[in-house]
Amino acid sequence: MLKLDDRDLKILAILREEGRISKSELARRVNLTAAPCWERLKRLEQAGIITGYRAEVALKKITPHVVVFMAAELEHHRAENFQVFERAVGRHDEVVACWAVGGGFDYILQIIARDIDAYQRLVDDLLDAKVGLARYFTYVVTKQVKLSAKLPLSELVDLPTEKE
Missing domain, CATH: 3.30.70.920 (Lrp/AsnC effector binding domain/regulation of amino acid metabolism (RAM) domain)
Structure with missing residues (x-):
């Protein structure tokens, strides 16, 4: 299992909400320059954590x-x-x-x-x-009550402490 840090989780959370965000804007939002952000993104894709990008259709x-x-x-x-x-x-x-x-x-x-x-x-x-x-x-199904595009990442993943 790939060890994720808080920036990886932030990248995943942003992409889950805004799959069409530009790479430069993603880097800015996670407080990284473009190259390290791009490397993290490639690592998440290659590990199979990011499985695709798609549109939600009404x-x-x-x-x-x-x-x-x-x-x-x-x-x-x-x-x-x-x-x-x-x-x-x-x-x-x-x-x-x-x-x-x-x-x-x-x-x-x-x-x-x-x-x-x-x-x-x-x-x-x-x-x-x-x-x-x-x-x-x-x-x-008679009525959709909730459909969440968000994953409760912070509830599911233990973030590394500062000592690690």
Whole structure:
């Protein structure tokens, strides 16, 4: 794991909020000259900490859609069963996120579809493909309450003390 200092964390926080910031402005905001700031940025990218730069799209301003969370339970729990399901889920662009979870279910999926019928067709495809889906539970999002672009970095990462 790459050891981060307070400047690295500040770079990450700024980029998380303003991904299109110029490198010179980023350097100014973290109180570095351009070259050392650029080196830190390259190090964060090469370490896989910064995984990309993208635009956030207000989908509701473009097209009607539905966001659904699906809790999925597999029939069997061998490594190959999980791999088959994960490969199948990876082939569907409508599945925008999928997490393997512990507890009562095996996976939680976030799905964005044109409408409930399109969502059900996706589920039917998974069932027809015999990917081991035993049961699923559908949770339709009625209202987004919070979506944070911020990561709680200061709460998650121990910053080095001045003695280190």
